[in-house]
Amino acid sequence: MRVFLIGFMGSGKTHWGKQLAAQLTIPFFDLDEVITTLEKRTIPEIFAESGEESFRITEKKCLEELIENHSSMVLSCGGGTPCFFNNIDLMKKYGIVVWLNTNIEILLQRLLKEKLTRPLLKNMADAELKSYIIRKLNERRMYYEQSDVILDNENSISVNAFIQTILHA
Ligand code: S3P
Numbered sequence: 001m002r003v004f005l006i007g008f009m010g011s012g013k014t015h016w017g018k019q020l021a022a023q024l025t026i027p028f029f030d031l032d033e034v035i036t037t038l039e040k041r042t043i044p045e046i047f048a049e050s051g052e053e054s055f056r057i058t059e060k061k062c063l064e065e066l067i068e069n070h071s072s073m074v075l076s077c078g079g080g081t082p083c084f085f086n087n088i089d090l091m092k093k094y095g096i097v098v099w100l101n102t103n104i105e106i107l108l109q110r111l112l113k114e115k116l117t118r119p120l121l122k123n124m125a126d127a128e129l130k131s132y133i134i135r136k137l138n139e140r141r142m143y144y145e146q147s148d149v150i151l152d153n154e155n156s157i158s159v160n161a162f163i164q165t166i167l168h169a
Contacts, residue, residue, distance in 0.1 A: 005017045006091075006144060006147060048119065067091075092148065098148070099144045
């Protein structure tokens with residue numbers, strides 16, 4: 001079983017992914033961490049030194065390798081992962097794709113605190129962040145909506161309810 005967790009930056013993919021993998025007793029990976037280990041550079045360094053296009057190519061390569069090497073895993077993807085190349089099709093073909101559709105106010109509160117670790121946000125004034133989230137989410141929605149499972153209120157459910165929803169899918 002492969003579970004791909006997708007959603008906007010700050011939607012809690014890593015938090016839920018770790019808990020889900022522990023409960024299912026299957027390996028957990030965070031795609032950004034896999035990229036960082038391979039490149040021996042942080043995500044902001046990759047963006048700054050090589051550009052987003054190069055990051056997206058590495059992201060795809062790491063996604064393909066993880067799928068090839070692990071028939072069971074929970075993978076927490078980056079916010080943009082499903083929106084480039086045919087990544088969403090690949091994930092749907094080889095596993096269950098779960099979208100954490102976290103509400104915009106929660107994303108905003110989290111991202112205001114975590115802006116600096118995210119190259120797409122780090123130069124943005126706090127006042128611009130909300131309109132950026134709304135715009136980017138609207139651009140990405142068409143990819144996120146292709147998920148097999150959509151969790152609209154994941155903050156209010158228990159790990160067990162979260163897992164049951166995924167297993168039913
Ligand atoms: C990105 C999200 C980040 C990381 C990179 C690009 C995006 O991952 O992959 O900064 O395009 O939304 P998180 O969603 O884990 O922050």
